[in-house]
Amino acid sequence: MQWDDYDAALFDLDGVLTPTAEVHMRAWSRMFTDFLADRGGQEPYTDEDYFAHVDGKPRYEGVATFLASRGIELPHGDPSDSPDELTVCGLGNRKNALFNEVLHTEGIEPYAGSVLLLDHLAECGVQVAVVSSSRNAGDVLRTAGLADRFTVVVDGLVATEHGLPGKPAPDTFTYAAGQLGVPTSLCVVLEDALSGVRAGAAGDFGLVVGVDRGAGSRALREAGAELVVADLAELIVASDPVDPDELGGEGGAG
Structure with a gap:
């Protein structure tokens, strides 16, 4: 994974950043x-x-x-x-x-590997946004302590306000890229849901990453994921190895 090739990462929320799925x-x-x-x-x-x-x-x-x-x-x-x-x-x-x-x-805690990737992207200067079908995205981000990391959050409320069709249509991801001012071809979509992966595959995005939290690697690839990982820490470049002790498990509601 070479983040130098991309300018933005568009994250689904539930199941990608937090175990709220x-x-x-x-x-x-x-x-x-x-x-x-x-x-x-x-x-x-x-x-x-x-x-x-x-x-x-x-x-x-x-x-x-x-x-x-x-x-x-x-x-x-x-x-x-x-x-x-x-x-x-x-x-x-x-x-x-x-x-x-x-x-x-x-309450809810974010996935440790997802936080590590967010830290890494901040160091790399890669912009980030949340793109979620949920109308509870803002509440979840605040509860998980992630709200201050995202200036762009496109959730179910934003989609309704702007008349954007939901996933598997790509419109919410495309709208988020526009809010960041980044061409879709320079954006990475990160999704755990088949409908979200299909949304990424339907748009002109640089890369679609499937996060396997239960849907299955094969199903994610068939839906359009070009790369599948079990944890977002796998997307940190090899030159910056992750200490396994930092992961501390996948988090959870607690």
Whole structure:
């Protein structure tokens, strides 16, 4: 990995910088498991459902895609719907309430290897931005102590405000590159979700890096990742070796 070839790194948040993907997975699982149990006659919700239909997508789109996979039709509703409403938005809001409950109760720590890479990029003069489908990105960054590292954060709220289609469309990444003032061809996209990797592959980006936090290296490559790593510390150039003792594990909510 030669960072001299690039001017900016565009990071997904959940599962790339912070282990909040695990919190999202638990919140989705609890919400959909209870929902399906109340309906009856449905196969249980699984982690495979998360990766295939939900991971990396805007919240309500994830709900709609999963419901469609089960042949379940619900009104779309409105973002102001109560979490008790049986609508796409209501279910999405129910999941979000569960996520925030865990986030604020347990807190979150960034992946140690991701922090090391951020430090390295700062030394190299490579600009950074966060590009997340989540509407909770600002809260997660503050809770993880990363907010002051990013002047550009393109999240679900920004996407809605500017009418940007969510991942797997490349528009949010392209918008972030524009905010940094860097041509997309000089940007590296770093993603753990298949929908996010597809978004990077659909745009004119210099490199798409898949971060394997569970989706699988093969699936990430098939989605368009040109390079797959298990930890972002692997992307620090070999001339600056990483002391394994500095990694201290992958972090976690705690």
